[in-house]
Amino acid sequence: MLTVLEDERYIHEDLERIEQGIADRVRDDPNHIRNRLNRDHEVAQLLEQMQQQLKSLISIHDDQTRSAARELEKLDTADPFGQFYGHVEELREHHSRYPNEQAENSEQRYKPKHHGDSNGLMPSIVDSIFSGEEAYGRFFDLNTCHEAFLNLPNAKRLTYLQYLENFDNFTPGHGGIRRAEKLSDQYLQYVTQLVEYLTSFRKRTRPLDDTDKVLREFDQEFDKAWENDSVQGWALDKPADASKTTDEAAVWCDDCEKEFKNSNVYNGHLNGRKHIKAAELRKQRKADDGEQITTRKGGAVSTTRIKERAIAEREHRVKRLASSMSTERSDTRVNTERKQGMTERERQQELENLFSASEAPKSNADEGGERGEDGEEKIYNPLKLPLAWDGKPIPFWLYRLHGLGVELDCEICGQFVYMGRRAFDKHFGEPRHIYGLKCLGITNVTLFRDITKIGEALKLWDRLQQVQKKNKVDEGSIVQMEDGEGNVMPEKVYNDLQKQGLLCASRHDHSRTLVGMKGVYRPLPALYVVYVLRSSVRKASLYVGSTPNPQRRLKQHNGDSKGGARRTSNLRPWEMVALVSGFPSMISALKFEWALNNPHLSLHIPDESRLTVVKRRKRAKRRQHLKRPPHTLLSIVSNLHLLIGVPSFVRWPLDLRFFAPDVYAAWEGWTAAPKTRDGSPSNPPCRSGLRILTDFVRDAASDQITGAQALPLDYKPMRDYVQKAHDVVASNDRIPCVHCGEVLTEGRGLHAMCPLDGCTAMGHLDCWSRHGLADDTEGNLIPDMFCCVSCGGEIRWSDMVRELSLRIRGQKEVERLLREAMRIKKKEAKEKEKAERQVKKRTRKKKAEAAETEEGGEDEVEDKVGKRKRKKKVATVETEEEVVEAKVVRQPTKRTRKKKAVEAEVQEVEDGVFRSQPRKRQRKKKATEADAEEVG
Incomplete structure (x- = not known):
């Protein structure tokens, strides 16, 4: 049983042993950083143990439990021999109970353990507290903090090297994060994680420093700055950079925390949605400042200000800790650049070499060999030769062989001196030299070997750039x-x-x-449309697409034919309710379609005119694209009206067609919206030149083709226009320009013709353009609508250019249209001739009947009619023998048939002449012929 006095004696002995162990470790000066850190951590542990022992010793001296007094009283009054024999009996009982327990050697407890001792390899402290990236405290390992920074909302996508340079820069707006966005819980967690890592890294790399004392000093500096409202980026009224504009004409926006070049740019951004959102956030932050809480000193502080203080305090710690470890920070940046050019095998080999270099045992003369005054073997090196891998100087002949006594400096490397030619030649591929060349703006490193002067390197680089420009061949030129x-x-x-x-x-x-x-090999397309579909199952479901063939595409959407249309396979059947046509190309139609589908993202729509706005989710863990808003009839009509009038599409020759009455009514309702209080219309009117057509399906059971099915898919509507232009061009006449009067020569220039019916005015294309832009005051380059000089009719520029492109690039289409036009003309001529024959025949028949009626009266007419009927009856009731006889009779020859045909025509002409004569002459002639027959 140990007494209080024995405890006090043991503590004093332990303190002396700890002091000796600290002295032994401080006297030792290892070369490797791993061993030095291991020594410092052992010393820190011994100091901590000494403090605990001193606390125990102070408590024994205080003797608050009066145990020491009672023990001294026993020594004075009790029998000393009885106490002695009692202690001996306790020792015997203890050793009989634990016979194999060895006595503790107090001298070896705090003695430094070396790797060459008989106890074997001792575990190192630093192996478990540093990661491989940190290399025993030489470099930072901020990869986790870098990932947390990238996951912050609106944070810039910085590389790891850029993050190492800017992780302590917390200026509002820097890195994409503004002051209002710093109040989020995610940003607070990120800053806390960064502070904890830097504090832990400082404690692990500097275990003998009082890190807690340093942090208390940082906090005191922050408290003074916060009371004076001088913390950068966290002022009460304005941001820290509000007064630090780069130019006198620059204007600072407190809401957006951004600098603008001049007042015009500043005034232009005030109506933008970003500025409006930032202003709302600032108002909300000021409203939150109204919620006051009472502090211990009796002052009132807002909850938002308390959170800002907590974040600002952590940012201040990060700045001061980073400045106190600037060496490790710069080394980390250089090491990261160096590792980017290494393979994975080289990185693993470097870690193994680092560990093996620190594990190399020290060479002793013998186990109990003599050491110097510091306990180490003395190395005799009067020539100061470089040390080998075993810590001994290399031989002098090897020193002379490699020329290690020759000093070679490099100005590009910052006047760094290399010992020996071998090290000098090797350094041209090392990161130090490469980094120096990059600082000079030189990228091709291989051509600058053996060049150490900055002036020579720049001169050679300029020469190489000149030669490269001469030899460079531009593919576009x-x-x-x-x-x-x-x-x-x-x-x-x-x-x-x-x-x-x-x-x-x-x-x-x-x-x-x-x-x-x-x-350009193809003419302008005959038809390319952007259409709007509506589901017949659910009227609220709408779809927007583009196609050159609306009929085929509608069948694909409804499943009647194969090909795409997967997104509309659930709500079939679909009906086409509206479309926009007149696009000059497929790309233009696709642009219009995308803008109509994404009005919240399209750059064709200015921010101040945008109707569809989608808010980004506040608690999104990562940056996401804005989700496309759902289509409604009102949104499609409003955005369609907006897109047709924006500068990107306002000059296009578009036609708007409606196939559903309710959709057309929605369009009319949007364009005819009520006026505002000041009398101006709430929605701008439709642009001039826009043709709006309707084709409603009134009777579904009728066979009449209406709607999208009636749209022409080819150039048939231009057939007459193409025929007219072809006839004029093929006439080989000297056609003068209708504007300048110069004769148009085929094959030299672009010649356009008026598309109006009956007008053959033709002229140079640029003459037509100048005529169309004569009254233009907006500086447009292409005309839209103008009047013809010859006929005075209104011409659409797109119709003229479409025919011109078809005539120049679409020879096959023109030939097809001309053949079809010729075929139609022949067919119309035949039908007209046939109709004229029928009219003549009916006319002759009516005249003959009228003449017979006048001469013979009604009885004769009835007799003749009866005779005709009887003849027809007899002809139909012929016997079979008569039919056979008629077949047996010899057929007339070709000459006979021709002769009879000529006689019939003569007789027909005579009959016509006879009938055209007056009735008196006809009667007289008939009487003369009757008399002649009687005489004969």
């Missing part, structure tokens, strides 16, 4: 194009200008323009 005025440009630039309609064309000569148009 190989083919040169020339416009109508002789301007030569690359093919790519020419095609871009042609698509935008910005080509400089000559007034009369367009031959070179025709060469450029050979890149």
